[in-house]
Amino acid sequence: MSARLRCVCCALPRRALEHVGLGHHHAATERLRSERHAHTVDLRAAAANGKRERFVFDAAGTEALPGTLVRPEGARAVGDAAANQAYENVGITLDFYAKVFGRDSLDGAGMDVSASVHWGEGFANAMWTGKQMLFGDGDGVRVRGFTHCLDIVAHELTHAVTQHAVRGGLGIVKRKGKLDLAGEAGALNESISDVFASLVKQWHRKQDVKQADWLVGEGVFAPEIGRAVRSLKQPGDDRLTYGGDDQAGDMRGFVPGGDVHANSGIPNRAFYLAATALGGRAWEHAGRIWYDSVPRLKPKATFVDAAHVTSETAARLFGIASREQHAVQAAWQKVGVLPA
Known part of the structure; x- marks a missing residue:
């Protein structure tokens, strides 16, 4: 899938955000559909041994991506539960695809996977941006974060699998300059x-x-x-x-x-x-x-x-x-x- 067709896919749909009274967060996800942030490190080149690696960053409540690297592949657990949860659940998902289907990372060719935690101020969503994972913390009351939830992490990472498996993107359309999923394909x-x-x-x-x-x-x-x-x-x-x-x-x-x-x-x-x-x-x-x-x-x-x-x-x-x-x-x- 070409870079210009990357899509932002979110864990919570608009309906759920409205239900918890956080519908205003949908505007941030809409904005991310058209914005692409450059990585500060070349993650694809980072794995010198040729094996896919995980990189967890801390966005520290900002909207900058990826943030500060806090846990690279093989590093010990850190004092941030969200960072450790992201690291473990990304790893479990990658292991599933490798051990069950023989797939070498999300793209099938050993790509490294980065994830940023604590993105935005109380941001009530998690998503695959087309380049990496990002996790908001939620408001801590109605929405209690996403990194602890294995299936949410797997859901978002599977958008990357689909992105690389279906040439041209499955159900991706451009609306008013923004990428979105639409129709039965979406x-x-x-x-x-x-x-x-x-x-x-x-x-x-x-x-x-x-x-x-x-x-x-x-x-x-x-x-x-x-x-x-x-x-x-x-x-x-x-x-x-x-x-x-x-x-x-x-x-x-x-x-x-x-x-x-x-x-x-x-x-x-x-x-x-x-x-x-x-x-x-x-x-x-x-x-x-x-x-x-x-x-x-x-x-x-x-x-x-x-x-x-x-x-x-x-x-x-x-x-x-x-x-x-x-x-x-x-x-x-x-x-x-x-x-x-």
Whole structure:
């Protein structure tokens, strides 16, 4: 993906920010869509041994990136919990992709990964900027930070995987000079990040599909605000997420031109249905199908395109008319993307 097509992808959608009374923070994420900050060190060249490395920086409440380097690869833990959490959770995510799918870092070619903590003053979001991770601290009351939440970190880093896997970017459009995700392709981009966020957490916890909670972002909100950011099992169920969650669980709730975070619930649930139909450890079957399918998606892919691609991938990996292919097709049918 070219530098001019890099996109800023955020952990909390506008709907969630408005729910917690921090909707004004959305303006900062919008601004970041058009601004690109230069790194003060060449991170790609920093790993002399040819292996990908992590670099955690402290932005110290400013909006400058990357900030002061506080924990490079191999360094001991520091006295900053957020820096240590970012370091560990980035590492777990990179290990997942390497050990499960044989992927060498986010780009598949051993790129180094940088992350900046304490970005902005009480900034209530986390994101992949197209170049690096950044984490705000939240207000400490309603939004309790992001670095501690493995699946939020994995969600954002997976945007980088998709960025490098889909030439031209999946669902990326330019609106009034700003980059954004739009349409069904944009919803697929968000869904891919949710799917692999859940898989990273399940893999790390050694959970099968029955043990998994299928939530993304549990613990980001204060308990009185909500439990999690999204549910793959029951999209839009605010008993599991937060009040006002508008995610759709099937095509009856699809909104043409609607928020990609809301429409992403449809492919999210399709993955959940396929994975639970197959049972066992989701990263071994449904996860492999989705992972191998991502590079085959076109920048303007629709839900129907994704259904066909994942079905074809299932047949290629596990055989035509295999239980895996049947599970994938049935999942897309149940959410109304394919005809029953």
